[in-house]
Each structure stands twice: as structure tokens, then as C-alpha cells.
Amino acid sequence: MNKKISLFIGLFLSLSVFAQVGYTPSESNLKARAEFEDARFGIFIHWGIYSMLGDGEWVMNTQNLPYAEYSRLASGFYPSKFDAAKWVSAIKASGAKYITITSRHHDGFSMFGTKASSYNIVDATPFKRDIIAELAKECEKQGIKLHFYYSHLDWGREDYYPLGRTGWGTGRQIAAEERAKQKDDATPKEPKQLKRTYLDFMNTQLTELLTKYGPIGAIWFDGVWDQDAFPREEQPNIWNLWEQYTLIHKLQPACLIGNNHHLLPFEGEDIQIFEQDIPGQNDAGLSGQEISRLPLETCRTMNDSWGYHMRDKNYKSPMYLIQYLVRAAGKGANLLLNVGPRPDGTLPEEALERLSIMGEWLKENGESIYGTQGGCIEAQPWGVTTQRGKTLYVHILPSSQDEAIPTSLSLDIPKGTNKLKDARLFHSEQKVTFKQDKTGIALSLPEVEPGAPDVILELTFQKEL
Numbered sequence: 001m002n003k004k005i006s007l008f009i010g011l012f013l014s015l016s017v018f019a020q021v022g023y024t025p026s027e028s029n030l031k032a033r034a035e036f037e038d039a040r041f042g043i044f045i046h047w048g049i050y051s052m053l054g055d056g057e058w059v060m061n062t063q064n065l066p067y068a069e070y071s072r073l074a075s076g077f078y079p080s081k082f083d084a085a086k087w088v089s090a091i092k093a094s095g096a097k098y099i100t101i102t103s104r105h106h107d108g109f110s111m112f113g114t115k116a117s118s119y120n121i122v123d124a125t126p127f128k129r130d131i132i133a134e135l136a137k138e139c140e141k142q143g144i145k146l147h148f149y150y151s152h153l154d155w156g157r158e159d160y161y162p163l164g165r166t167g168w169g170t171g172r173q174i175a176a177e178e179r180a181k182q183k184d185d186a187t188p189k190e191p192k193q194l195k196r197t198y199l200d201f202m203n204t205q206l207t208e209l210l211t212k213y214g215p216i217g218a219i220w221f222d223g224v225w226d227q228d229a230f231p232r233e234e235q236p237n238i239w240n241l242w243e244q245y246t247l248i249h250k251l252q253p254a255c256l257i258g259n260n261h262h263l264l265p266f267e268g269e270d271i272q273i274f275e276q277d278i279p280g281q282n283d284a285g286l287s288g289q290e291i292s293r294l295p296l297e298t299c300r301t302m303n304d305s306w307g308y309h310m311r312d313k314n315y316k317s318p319m320y321l322i323q324y325l326v327r328a329a330g331k332g333a334n335l336l337l338n339v340g341p342r343p344d345g346t347l348p349e350e351a352l353e354r355l356s357i358m359g360e361w362l363k364e365n366g367e368s369i370y371g372t373q374g375g376c377i378e379a380q381p382w383g384v385t386t387q388r389g390k391t392l393y394v395h396i397l398p399s400s401q402d403e404a405i406p407t408s409l410s411l412d413i414p415k416g417t418n419k420l421k422d423a424r425l426f427h428s429e430q431k432v433t434f435k436q437d438k439t440g441i442a443l444s445l446p447e448v449e450p451g452a453p454d455v456i457l458e459l460t461f462q463k464e465l
Contacts, residue, residue, distance in 0.1 A: 023245070023268045028254040032217070033270055036256060037295045038371040039097035040329050041362070042147070043355075044299055044338035045087075046306040048105050049073040049125075051343040057307030060107045060155055064169030067108075067156040074109060074124035082131060082345025084138040090347065091144065094355035095362030097370075098145035100220050100336060103132060103209055105149070105307075106167070108156040112213075116204040119156075136213040145217035147256075148209050152202070152223035152239055159198040162191055164226030192237060199240045203247055210251040217256065218271065219248055224261035236266050245269070258297065265292050274298040278324075279331050296333035300324060302351055308340040315350045318357040319453040323397045325358070325369065326454055330384025330395065332374030361453070368393040368426060368456050376414050376465055382406065383454075387465050393426065394443075394457035398450065405448040405455050411441045418463040426456035434459075 050057045052073050060070050104110045112132035113122035139146040154160040155167035168175050245268030256270040265272050272294045276284035279291045305312045328335040339351045375385025383397040423432040433444040
């Protein structure tokens with residue numbers, strides 16, 4: 001057992017902030033958590049029949065499209081240019097270590113060959129191919145971990161009841177009856193759990209995902225927030241989370257569970273997810289929860305949309321994306337960066353260009369990101385730090401390519417930090433002169449030309465940090 005896995009076990013036994021009172025993760029699960037943290041970079045894929053409308057993955061809800069008509073999109077879905085090998089090759093070249101793909105989104109369409117419903121890519125489309133199976137095979141071939149996004153809510157099924165706060169305009173009979181009931185009773189009594197047929201449907205699909213496609217790195221749940229009328233403590237029962245989590249860990253003990261519910265983790269969860277924000281920030285208004293001791297991940301759109309949106313060309317710059325990856329690592333979190341494929345199965349050129357640039361940067365600088373922890377120095381106006389063993393990586397992140405790199409830097413080292421032995425520019429023989437006293441370390445940097453998204457200093461201490 002390596003040192004990092006031992007550390008995980010020690011933390012589990014000593015810290016209650018895991019929020020996992022009755023769940024004991026297996027040794028293989030703890031190992032998977034350590035490997036997940038080491039990865040630091042993954043790619044999110046939002047893809048479904050909604051891509052045909054080019055208006056994002058929420059189009060069924062935002063446009064109040066009747067399920068009876070929306071579901072007909074499946075009969076025309078034929079992604080003739082989908083090539084799992086090209087996808088995985090491009091993602092691997094980006095430096096990402098895993099892929100998280102939507103197996104089923106809120107519209108209820110399954111992107112795999114499920115026996116639980118005919119509303120899936122094999123049975124309902126002329127394509128007739130299981131893209132999840134093809135992707136799983138290629139990920140195994142190229143050494144990329146595969147994770148599955150899975151939606152808890154469904155805007156089409158009649159047995160998704162009680163209704164949440166979305167999907168009221170999709171033409172379900174149950175929605176009409178619910179509206180009538182609410183008119184008659186201002187405070188109707190809600191059931192304390194979703195319908196058993198719907199819960200069984202989800203369990204069947206989760207079983208398929210974990211028995212048909214080989215080892216799966218994680219199940220990435222989304223949609224618990226739809227039932228926000230219920231208090232936090234009732235959410236696990238409403239959604240039957242205990243049963244689902246037990247099922248997943250029984251089928252694949254090493255499979256990690258994350259849930260994008262915007263709350264502190266529930267019992268049985270293995271990672272904590274933050275949406276559109278680095279842990280500790282809440283600029284997007286979705287990540288105000290406290291930070292647990294579980295491995296952390298922040299998911300982020302490359303433009304402004306998750307699913308393919310033909311009018312959304314507001315792609316973030318390569319410099320911004322590289323710096324976001326670095327800032328996430330500085331907080332001890334992975335970055336899950338999203339790409340929304342076109343309906344023909346191709347990845348947008350803007351996305352491929354950025355993935356390529358990030359890959360080239362990580363080839364040179366990945367040592368300061370992969371396998372690191374968040375640095376002992378909190379984020380500063382000039383940037384962040386990451387660390388591994390005796391090494392502290394200082395990441396100076398300019399706000400623009402033209403911004404001058406500072407020639408001096410003061411670091412407030414936490415009390416008890418050991419003596420600094422050496423300081424230099426990362427991947428360079430250029431020494432950085434320094435002076436250390438009880439209050440911190442003063443660094444004098446050589447002149448560095450502006451333009452790089454990240455100027456990295458490598459500081460080596462006498463003992464492990």
C-alpha cells in the first residue's frame with residue numbers, strides 16, 4: 001500500500017467531515033480516490049438528442065417542448081461522424097486522464113443500449129450503435145478512465161413523481177393533475193419518496209452501466225436539486241440514495257460516487273463536486289457549500305453551454321483555461337472541462353484547438369499539476385501554489401499576456417515549515433535567490449519575458465511539506 005493511500009485511510013478513520021458515518025470505503029475505493037486526485041484533469045462530454053436542436057441540453061425544459069414531439073428527435077439522430085478513437089485520442093493528447101460522459105440526461109434519453117427503456121440510442125435511432133460501449137472499449141485501449149454522468153430527474157417519464165421544480169411544460173399528464181391539486185390545496189402533502197417504479201428503473205440502468213462496460217471510474221449524479229422543496233436531511237430518502245450507493249459499491253467497490261447536489265456530501269459519496277466554481281468560491285451561485293475532506297472536482301464549461309449550442313461562440317481563451325486548471329489544482333481540486341459535441345458526432349474545432357494547447361502546456365508543466373496537493377500557501381493575488389513531497393510549486397498567474405512578471409515575491413510560510421534548500425525557475429537552471437526568516441521567504445526572480453499563462457517557481461525544502 002503506497003503512502004498516499006495510507007494517508008487516505010488515516011484521514012477516514014480520524015475525521016468526521018467525510019460525512020460518511022455508516023459507509024466504510026474499501027481499500028480499492030481508497031486507492032481509486034488517490035488516483036482520482038492525482039489525475040487533476042478530466043473532460044466532460046454533454047451529448048444527446050438535444051444536440052440536434054443546437055440550443056443546449058436544457059432546451060426541452062427552457063422551450064417547454066412536449067415530450068411526445070421532442071422524443072421524435074431520436075428517429076432522426078444519426079451521428080455518422082462519431083469516432084470513439086478520434087475522441088479519446090484528442091482528449092488524451094489534451095493531458096486529461098478521464099472522461100465523464102452523459103449516459104442519460106434530464107430529457108430521459110439514454111445514450112447506451114439499455115433494456116430498461118426503448119428510448120435509447122440503440123433501439124430508438126437509426127444509428128443503432130451503442131456509443132457508450134464503443135467509448136468504453138477505446139478508453140480501455142488508450143488508458144483513459146471512463147466515468148458516467150447519470151441524471152436523477154426525468155422530464156418525460158410519468159412515474160417521475162413527485163414533480164420537482166423543472167419539466168412542468170413537457171406535456172405530462174401528471175403535471176396537469178399536479179397543477180389541479182395545487183389549486184385545490186395550497187399545502188398538498190407530498191410523498192416522502194419518488195415512485196417505486198422510477199426508483200427501480202434507475203437501479204436497473206445503474207446495474208447495466210456497471211456490468212456491461214467494464215471498470216468504471218465514477219458515477220456522476222445530477223438532479224437532486226430538482227426536489228428542493230424537501231429539507232436536506234430528507235433528500236437521501238426522497239431519492240433512495242442509500243440503496244443506489246450500496247448497489248454501486250457492491251457492483252464495483254472501486255467506482256467513486258459524486259453527486260452534483262450543491263450540498264455537503266451525503267453518506268456513501270466518495271468525491272465532492274463544485275459547479276462552475278473553484279471550491280471556496282461561488283461566483284456562479286451554485287457552490288456555496290462547505291468543503292469536505294473528500295477528493296474535490298470542479299466542472300466548468302469551455303464556452304457558456306454544456307450541450308452543443310450553435311450560437312454560443314463565447315469560448316474561454318487557452319490562457320484562461322490553463323490558469324483555471326492551475327487554480328483548481330492550487331485548491332486541491334480536479335478540473336472537469338466540458339465539451340458539447342455536434343449532432344453529427346464531431347467535436348467543435350474551437351474545443352479541439354484549446355484541448356491541443358492545454359495538452360502542449362501540460363507536457364511541459366504537468367509535473368507541477370499531476371499528483372500534487374493544494375499548496376500550503378493559500379491563493380494570493382499573484383497566483384497559487386501546489387506541492388508534492390519536499391517541493392512547493394509557486395504558480396505566478398498574470399492577468400494578461402502583456403502583464404510584467406514580478407521580480408520579487410514574498411511568501412508567508414505557515415508556522416513550522418522547514419528550511420528552504422533551493423529555488424529556481426521550473427524546468428530551468430536559472431536560480432532564484434531567496435532569504436528565509438521566521439516570518440517567511442523573500443524571493444528575487446530573474447527577469448522573465450511576459451506572455452506565458454503561468455510562470456512556475458520550484459522550491460525544494462529539506463523535509464516533506
